[in-house]
Amino acid sequence: xxxxxxxxxxxxxxxxxxxxxxxxxxxxxxxxxxxxxxxxxxxxxxxxxxxxxxxxxxxxxxxxxxxxxxxxxxxxxxxxxxxxxxxxxxxxxxxxxxxxxxxxxxxxxxxxxxxxxxxxxxxxxxxxxxxxxxxxxxxxxxxxxxxxxxxxxxxxxxxxxxxxxxxxxxxxxxxxxxxxxxxxxxxxxxxxxxxxxxxxxxxxxxxxxxxxxxxxxxxxxxxxxxxxxxxxxxxxxxxxxxxxxxxxxxxxxxxxxxxxxxxxxxxxxxxxxxxxxxxxxxxxxxxxxxxxxxxxxxxxxxxxxxxxxxxxxxxxxxxxxxxxxxxxxxxxxxxxxxxxxxxxxxxxxxxxxxxxxxxxxxxxxxxxxxx
Amino acid sequence: xxxxxxxxxxxxxxxxxxxxxxxxxxxxxxxxxxxxxxxxxxxxxxxxxxxxxxxxxxxxxxxxxxxxxxxxxxxxxxxxxxxxxxxxxxxxxxxxxxxxxxxxxxxxxxxxxxxxxxxxxxxxxxxxxxxxxxxxxxxxxxxxxxxxxxxxxxxxxxxxxxxxxxxxxxxxxxxxxxx
Numbered sequence: 001x002x003x004x005x006x007x008x009x010x011x012x013x014x015x016x017x018x019x020x021x022x023x024x025x026x027x028x029x030x031x032x033x034x035x036x037x038x039x040x041x042x043x044x045x046x047x048x049x050x051x052x053x054x055x056x057x058x059x060x061x062x063x064x065x066x067x068x069x070x071x072x073x074x075x076x077x078x079x080x081x082x083x084x085x086x087x088x089x090x091x092x093x094x095x096x097x098x099x100x101x102x103x104x105x106x107x108x109x110x111x112x113x114x115x116x117x118x119x120x121x122x123x124x125x126x127x128x129x130x131x132x133x134x135x136x137x138x139x140x141x142x143x144x145x146x147x148x149x150x151x152x153x154x155x156x157x158x159x160x161x162x163x164x165x166x167x168x169x170x171x172x173x174x175x176x177x178x179x180x181x182x183x184x185x186x187x188x189x190x191x192x193x194x195x196x197x198x199x200x201x202x203x204x205x206x207x208x209x210x211x212x213x214x215x216x217x218x219x220x221x222x223x224x225x226x227x228x229x230x231x232x233x234x235x236x237x238x239x240x241x242x243x244x245x246x247x248x249x250x251x252x253x254x255x256x257x258x259x260x261x262x263x264x265x266x267x268x269x270x271x272x273x274x275x276x277x278x279x280x281x282x283x284x285x286x287x288x289x290x291x292x293x294x295x296x297x298x299x300x301x302x303x304x305x306x307x308x309x310x311x312x313x314x315x316x317x318x319x320x321x322x323x324x325x326x327x328x329x330x331x332x333x334x335x336x337x338x339x340x341x342x343x344x345x346x347x348x349x350x351x352x353x354x355x356x357x358x359x360x361x362x363x364x365x366x367x368x369x370x371x
Numbered sequence: 372x373x374x375x376x377x378x379x380x381x382x383x384x385x386x387x388x389x390x391x392x393x394x395x396x397x398x399x400x401x402x403x404x405x406x407x408x409x410x411x412x413x414x415x416x417x418x419x420x421x422x423x424x425x426x427x428x429x430x431x432x433x434x435x436x437x438x439x440x441x442x443x444x445x446x447x448x449x450x451x452x453x454x455x456x457x458x459x460x461x462x463x464x465x466x467x468x469x470x471x472x473x474x475x476x477x478x479x480x481x482x483x484x485x486x487x488x489x490x491x492x493x494x495x496x497x498x499x500x501x502x503x504x505x506x507x508x509x510x511x512x513x514x515x516x517x518x519x520x521x522x523x524x525x526x527x528x529x530x531x532x533x534x535x536x537x538x539x540x541x542x543x544x545x546x547x548x549x550x
Contacts, residue, residue, distance in 0.1 A: 047498060217444070218469060331425045341470070
C-alpha cells in the first residue's frame with residue numbers, strides 16, 4: 001500500500017482487491033486507486049487462469065478440440081459448444097438436421113437460464129441477500145439434472161458434435177422439461193418479490209455503474225449488459241443461427257444502463273428463454289441426429305467468423321483452416337473479456353462497496369477471460 | 372462500400388471478396404487508422420462496433436495477418452479487414468477509434484509480439500510481464516515454456532528442456548508433439 005499526499009489534504013491510496021477475494025468471482029485482481037472511500041481509477045490484472053486454449057487448437061483435430069471449449073465459460077458450456085460446432089459446420093458447408101437443431105436450442109436455452117440463475121444468486125449474495133442464492137440453486141439443480149440425464153455431465157457437458165448431436169433424447173425428457181418450464185416463471189416472480197422492490201436492493205443497484213448505450217458500443221460491451229443500456233440487439237434476432245428464426249420471443253431492454261436495469265433485463269431474459277423452450281419442446285421433429293459427413297473433418301482452405309449470443313454476450317469463433325485436419329488458427333472472441341474492459345469506466349467515482357456490485361453485474365467468468 | 376474505400380484510399384486497397392457469404396477486404400497497413408475512422412463514421416454502412424481484432428502468423432512469408440472484424444448495428448452487416456505486415460513492423464493502434472481495441476491489441480502483442488504505435492498501455496495482459504516469448508507464434512512449440520520464469524516464481528522444475536529461441540532442431544533429444 002502506497003500513500004501519496006494530494007492537494008486537498010486527502011490522501012490517495014492504492015488497494016489491491018483480489019485475486020483471492022470472494023466477490024471477484026474467480027481469480028481477478030483489481031488495483032483500485034482510492035480517495036478515501038471513492039474510486040478514482042481501477043486497473044484489472046487478469047491471466048491467472050490462462051491455459052492456452054487457443055494454442056491447444058493448433059495441436060488437436062477439430063473434433064478433439066470441442067471438449068476443451070467447455071472449460072472456458074464453464075457455467076455456459078453448452079453455448080461454447082454450440083458456437084464452435086456451428087462455426088466448423090459453416091466452414092464445411094453443412095447444416096445439422098432439424099431434430100438436432102431443436103435439441104440444441106432447448107439445451108442452450110436451459111443453459112442460459114442456469115447461467116443467469118448462478119449470476120443472480122452470486123450477485124445477490126455479494127450485495128447481502130443470501131436467501132436468493134438458495135432459491136436460485138434450487139432451480140438450477142433441476143436444469144443440471146436434465147443435463148445429467150441427457151449426457152451424464154452437469155457442467156462440462158460436451159453436448160453437441162460437429163454435424164449434429166450424438167445422443168438421442170432420453171425417455172421422459174420432454175415431460176421433465178415441460179414440468180420445469182411450467183413452474184419456472186412463478187419462481188422468477190418469487191425472486192422478484194425478494195429483490196425488485198426491496199429498498200436495500202434498490203439502494204445498492206440504482207444509479208450504480210451507469211454506462212450509456214453509445215459508450216457500451218464503443219467499449220464493445222455485448223449481451224445483457226448492452227441491452228441494459230437500451231440497445232435492443234440480440235444475435236438470436238439480428239443474425240439468427242440454429243433454428244431461432246422459428247420461435248417467437250422478445251428482447252428485453254433497460255433504460256439508463258445501471259445495475260438495476262441489467263438485473264431486470266436478465267430476469268426477463270429467463271422468462272423469454274422459457275417461452276422459447278416451451279415452443280421448441282412441443283415440436284421436436286423426427287429424423288436423424290447427425291448430418292451426412294465424412295468421418296475425418298477436413299474443411300477447405302479459408303477462414304470463417306461465426307458468433308452466437310452466449311448468456312454473457314457475443315461469443316465468436318474465428319477459424320483459419322489450411323485444409324488439414326487441424327485448424328491453423330482458432331481465435332475465441334470471449335464476451336466476458338471484452339465486457340470486463342468496461343469496468344474501469346463504470347467504477348470511476350463510485351464507492352468501494354459498489355465495485356463489488358459492478359463486477360457482479362458484468363457477469364464475468366474468469367475461465368473465459370483468461371482462456 | 373468497397374467503391375467508396377477504393378475511391379478514397381485507392382493506393383491502400385488490395386482486394387475485396389466474399390467467402391462463404393462473409394465480406395472481406397484486404398488492405399495495406401499505412402493508413403489503417405484513417406480507413407477505420409472512415410468505416411466507423413461513413414453514412415453508407417456505418418461500422419460502429421469493433422467485434423474483434425486478432426492476428427494470424429504466417430512464418431513462411433515472415434508475415435503477420437492482422438484481422439479486424441467490424442459490425443454495423445444499423446445495417447446488420449459484418450466485414451473483415453485484413454492486412455499483412457512484416458515481422459517486427461510497427462502498426463498504428465486502433466484505440467483512438469474504438470476503446471475496445473485497448474485490451475484486444477494488448478492480447479495480440481502478448482500472444483504474437485506485434486507492436487502498436489500510439490497505444491496507451493502496451494503491456495502483456497494474460498502472461499506475466501517478464502515472460503519470454505509469444506506463445507501463439509508458429510515457431511513457439513506447444514510444449515515450450517519459459518523454464519526460468521517457472522523455476523523462479525513457482526519454485527518447480529517445469530520438465531521442459533528448452534528455452535524460447537534456442538535452435539531445437541539440431542538437438543536429437545528434442546521431442547515434437549507429433550512423436
